[in-house]
Amino acid sequence: MRAVFPFSAIVGQDDMKRALIVAAVDQSVGGVLVFGDRGTGKSTAVRALAHLLPPMRVVAGCRYNCDPDASRAGCTDDCPASVAGAKIKVAKVPVPVVDLPLGATEDRVVGALDLERALTRGEKAFEAGLLARANRGFLYIDEVNLLEDHLVDLLLDVAASGENVVEREGLSVRHPAKFVLVGSGNPEEGELRPQLLDRFGLSVDVKTPADLPNRIAVVRRRDAFERDPEGFVREWAGEESKLQRKIAAARKRLPEVSVPDAGLERAARLCMALGTDGLRGEITLMRAARAVAAIEGDATVDDGHLRAIAPSVLRHRLRRNPLDDAGSDARVGRAIEEVFAA
Amino acid sequence: MNEGGQESRQADPTARWGDAIIAASLFTVDPAGLAGVALRALPGPVRDAFLAKLRGLLPDETPWRRMPAVIDDDRLLGGLDLVATLNAGRPVVGRGLLAEADGGIVLVTTAERLSAGTAARIGSVLDTGQARIERDGIALVLPTRIGIVAIDEGMEDDEIVPASLRDRIAFAIDLGGISIREMPDIPITREAVLEARERLSRVVIADAQIEALCVTAVKLGIVSLRVPLLALRAARAAAALSGRESVDDEDLRDAARLVLAPRALILPDQQDQEGEGEDAENPPPPPDQPPDDAPPENAEEQEIDGDLSEIILEAVKASLPQHLLEQLTGAISGGAPSRARGKATGAAKVGSLGRPVGVRRGEPGRGARLNLIATLRASAPWQPLRRNLAGESNGSEIRVHVRRDDFRVTVRKPRSLTTTIFAVDASGSSALNRLAEAKGAVELLLAECYVRRDRVALIAFRGKSAELILPPTRSLVRAKRSLAGLAGGGATPLASGIDAAALLADAVRRKGESPAIVILTDGRANIGRDGQPGREAANADAMIAARMAGASRYRALLVDISPFGQPLAQALAEAMAARYLALPQANADKLSSAVLAALPKA
Numbered sequence: 001m002r003a004v005f006p007f008s009a010i011v012g013q014d015d016m017k018r019a020l021i022v023a024a025v026d027q028s029v030g031g032v033l034v035f036g037d038r039g040t041g042k043s044t045a046v047r048a049l050a051h052l053l054p055p056m057r058v059v060a061g062c063r064y065n066c067d068p069d070a071s072r073a074g075c076t077d078d079c080p081a082s083v084a085g086a087k088i089k090v091a092k093v094p095v096p097v098v099d100l101p102l103g104a105t106e107d108r109v110v111g112a113l114d115l116e117r118a119l120t121r122g123e124k125a126f127e128a129g130l131l132a133r134a135n136r137g138f139l140y141i142d143e144v145n146l147l148e149d150h151l152v153d154l155l156l157d158v159a160a161s162g163e164n165v166v167e168r169e170g171l172s173v174r175h176p177a178k179f180v181l182v183g184s185g186n187p188e189e190g191e192l193r194p195q196l197l198d199r200f201g202l203s204v205d206v207k208t209p210a211d212l213p214n215r216i217a218v219v220r221r222r223d224a225f226e227r228d229p230e231g232f233v234r235e236w237a238g239e240e241s242k243l244q245r246k247i248a249a250a251r252k253r254l255p256e257v258s259v260p261d262a263g264l265e266r267a268a269r270l271c272m273a274l275g276t277d278g279l280r281g282e283i284t285l286m287r288a289a290r291a292v293a294a295i296e297g298d299a300t301v302d303d304g305h306l307r308a309i310a311p312s313v314l315r316h317r318l319r320r321n322p323l324d325d326a327g328s329d330a331r332v333g334r335a336i337e338e339v340f341a342a
Numbered sequence: 343m344n345e346g347g348q349e350s351r352q353a354d355p356t357a358r359w360g361d362a363i364i365a366a367s368l369f370t371v372d373p374a375g376l377a378g379v380a381l382r383a384l385p386g387p388v389r390d391a392f393l394a395k396l397r398g399l400l401p402d403e404t405p406w407r408r409m410p411a412v413i414d415d416d417r418l419l420g421g422l423d424l425v426a427t428l429n430a431g432r433p434v435v436g437r438g439l440l441a442e443a444d445g446g447i448v449l450v451t452t453a454e455r456l457s458a459g460t461a462a463r464i465g466s467v468l469d470t471g472q473a474r475i476e477r478d479g480i481a482l483v484l485p486t487r488i489g490i491v492a493i494d495e496g497m498e499d500d501e502i503v504p505a506s507l508r509d510r511i512a513f514a515i516d517l518g519g520i521s522i523r524e525m526p527d528i529p530i531t532r533e534a535v536l537e538a539r540e541r542l543s544r545v546v547i548a549d550a551q552i553e554a555l556c557v558t559a560v561k562l563g564i565v566s567l568r569v570p571l572l573a574l575r576a577a578r579a580a581a582a583l584s585g586r587e588s589v590d591d592e593d594l595r596d597a598a599r600l601v602l603a604p605r606a607l608i609l610p611d612q613q614d615q616e617g618e619g620e621d622a623e624n625p626p627p628p629p630d631q632p633p634d635d636a637p638p639e640n641a642e643e644q645e646i647d648g649d650l651s652e653i654i655l656e657a658v659k660a661s662l663p664q665h666l667l668e669q670l671t672g673a674i675s676g677g678a679p680s681r682a683r684g685k686a687t688g689a690a691k692v693g694s695l696g697r698p699v700g701v702r703r704g705e706p707g708r709g710a711r712l713n714l715i716a717t718l719r720a721s722a723p724w725q726p727l728r729r730n731l732a733g734e735s736n737g738s739e740i741r742v743h744v745r746r747d748d749f750r751v752t753v754r755k756p757r758s759l760t761t762t763i764f765a766v767d768a769s770g771s772s773a774l775n776r777l778a779e780a781k782g783a784v785e786l787l788l789a790e791c792y793v794r795r796d797r798v799a800l801i802a803f804r805g806k807s808a809e810l811i812l813p814p815t816r817s818l819v820r821a822k823r824s825l826a827g828l829a830g831g832g833a834t835p836l837a838s839g840i841d842a843a844a845l846l847a848d849a850v851r852r853k854g855e856s857p858a859i860v861i862l863t864d865g866r867a868n869i870g871r872d873g874q875p876g877r878e879a880a881n882a883d884a885m886i887a888a889r890m891a892g893a894s895r896y897r898a899l900l901v902d903i904s905p906f907g908q909p910l911a912q913a914l915a916e917a918m919a920a921r922y923l924a925l926p927q928a929n930a931d932k933l934s935s936a937v938l939a940a941l942p943k944a
């Protein structure tokens with residue numbers, strides 16, 4: 001196992017870190033899109049996230065990571081839990097963070113006939129793809145704006161339904177595929193399709209730090225990591241486990257966090273002021289604000305939580321004028337000031 | 343990147359050859375760490391000598407692979423090896439070119455033609471040292487620690503290696519203008535490189551030296567943080583090559599000269615105006631960085647060693663080519679640094695055949711390509727049965743029995759990528775407010791193209807000639823930026839404008855995409871093709887240009903933006919076989935909807 005640059009050793013980039021942690025605390029906020037300058041540690045942060053997630057309970061031997069506590073017995077026919085009268089074994093496994101690399105072919109993404117078994121043994125078996133592995137976890141696409149269109153279409157379908165339906169080569173398989181979509185990219189390489197943009201609950205804009213001390217810290221830590229990965233990881237192990245505990249605690253606290261009416265109203269007014277389409281913005285804003293409150297150890301959502309996460313929730317939901325240079329961040333900022341001043 | 347013309351090269355070719363060889367030798371000390379060399383050179387003895395020297399410094403067994411700029415994922419990343427699979431009767435993995443080169447060098451020829459997608463795949467391999475394959479039923483991670491030599495023969499300034507790749511590789515070398523007589527032998531040997539490799543992991547660098555490199559990078563206007571990191575590795579390699587185990591000032595100077603200088607965006611002298619272009623836009627991140635985040639470092643970071651960075655800066659300044667200095671000065675007064683107009687790396691070409699939308703049963707031929715993987719899959723379930731049958735009849739040795747029924751072909755949905763080329767009359771006669779409207783319209787159309795996944799390009803003509811302001815792109819960010827920098831005023835070289843649009847349309851068509859031309863003008867030319875003023879000759883030239891463009895039958899639209907409608911403009915439109923649209927009162931909204939209506943999607 002190769003050492004991974006620790007999440008807590010990433011200098012600055014607070015918006016990005018907050019958005020990822022929020023998604024880790026409450027997966028239902030939807031995905032995270034990290035767009036911005038080159039070399040800002042976008043993919044480093046996402047890959048480091050895997051180590052922060054508390055392990056999850058799965059039905060042992062189920063290749064779709066299905067939840068033993070779910071009401072239905074077994075997610076699919078080939079899940080061990082679906083066998084009538086079987087005693088379900090529960091295993092604790094790390095939450096999957098699955099990388100979908102550019103150049104991946106469709107059969108690996110959705111799954112296909114297991115070629116090896118078919119050719120050598122003449123068996124018709126389904127070989128699960130990346131979507132199966134990502135179920136109940138995260139699916140990460142670096143350079144998401146360069147992903148081939150037909151794969152994007154496919155992801156949109158699955159993300160909308162939470163289910164992967166495979167009808168090919170005489171196979172007919174249907175399995176759960178609920179995952180948090182995390183994408184990163186550089187806008188100079190091309191824009192993201194609007195339909196895909198809509199799938200992300202949170203989006204952050206990352207910029208290279210401009211101040212010298214931070215820049216030096218970035219270079220120094222990166223260098224230290226490259227010189228001695230294991231040593232560096234050990235050095236940061238304390239910080240990492242602190243953050244890990246923080247996330248675990250926040251997940252536990254989350255169901256108890258309440259949203260006062262005033263908070264609901266603020267969120268609604270903010271969305272109205274910005275003219276975001278539909279209710280998705282408000283719902284995501286409430287969920288994300290609750291997650292922020294849970295992370296900070298608070299029992300109720302207050303203005304501070306809403307303010308902290310609102311830009312990430314709303315900046316990509318503005319009525320689309322993709323050329324508005326004033327920048328969506330500025331528009332969201334203005335609306336926040338207006339609504340919260342009242 | 344050295345973006346100069348032939349006439350204004352850095353003074354001393356001998357010194358530049360020397361630098362090129364030093365860069366090559368540092369690269370051979372740590373190929374995967376320094377990640378690569380962007381080499382601008384035409385084919386010829388100088389380039390051959392450079393590559394031979396580079397090859398000569400590497401151990402014989404080092405992989406050395408050539409890669410064309412246009413390459414399939416199968417070959418680049420790997421996939422199912424069909425021949426081997428058929429022979430073995432079970433899936434066999436074929437490694438891609440990148441993974442084959444593990445531990446060695448990949449030479450990318452005509453690297454200016456790398457698509458954004460290919461560059462991103464290579465970038466990911468450089469970042470992680472691994473090639474991840476999720477293809478053809480294979481999931482595999484292969485160690486792929488490689489260095490890249492990206493050779494571009496770009497004659498034009500904008501024909502350079504994609505920015506995403508340049509950002510990741512340490513060196514940029516321009517061999518232009520060096521003749522074979524000016525190549526002194528630089529006494530660096532393979533043995534020295536091998537020793538340096540062995541020493542590299544022990545080379546230490548002082549904190550103050552890291553800081554100095556960071557400071558220097560900022561003073562040169564270099565935004566990306568990968569760059570100072572690459573400079574740092576170069577300094578380490580330089581120390582190792584000199585037989586030392588600690589970095590000294592000379593190593594820093596080498597690193598700065600070879601890694602930082604080619605990317606300088608602002609002049610070191612102008613550092614007093616701390617506003618430094620880029621940085622002004624990026625307010626420093628909020629100071630609420632958690633105090634527990636960086637306990638040991640913060641204290642000392644506050645005071646940064648200025649002297650050392652000054653010394654390094656001097657070294658950089660001395661090596662900045664003269665024309666670059668001029669260009670940089672210009673870039674600052676003109677706003678956007680030249681970086682803003684990179685090569686059109688956008689819009690990865692998926693393939694002129696269209697994008698694959700599925701697989702169907704059928705035989706190859708007449709444009710349909712056999713999909714071997716799907717074919718194999720289709721045949722797979724029948725193997726035992728067919729083997730039995732075949733065994734009964736003649737006991738053949740065929741490993742995999744494929745029948746005609748199994749043939750599968752890829753269904754492709756032809757995609758006609760439309761590139762809309764705007765040629766905007768930015769002359770004085772088109773009055774400045776009309777230019778603003780034209781810009782507004784282009785922006786709105788851009789937004790439309792964005793939704794339709796089309797591309798746009800922008801040509802402006804004013805003064806004596808036409809200029810390609812924005813090469814075909816899908817990036818709104820870049821489009822927006824180049825549009826903002828478009829100034830108006832001057833004469834009207836209409837013929838050049840039409841010529842430029844037609845030329846670009848031709849290039850677009852050759853790529854198998856469909857061009858559409860939109861010309862915004864008042865039709866009143868006063869500069870001829872030869873650049874000479876004179877209304878009559880200019881109009882005649884414009885008419886000829888229009889007829890030539892018309893002969894190619896591009897979808898075209900001529901928008902007359904003069905206050906009362908011009909018969910001249912109408913005649914031009916006719917000659918171009920273009921639609922004519924008089925929009926005396928046009929505002930941006932009207933204009934864009936008119937254009938959309940007049941140019942239905944192909």
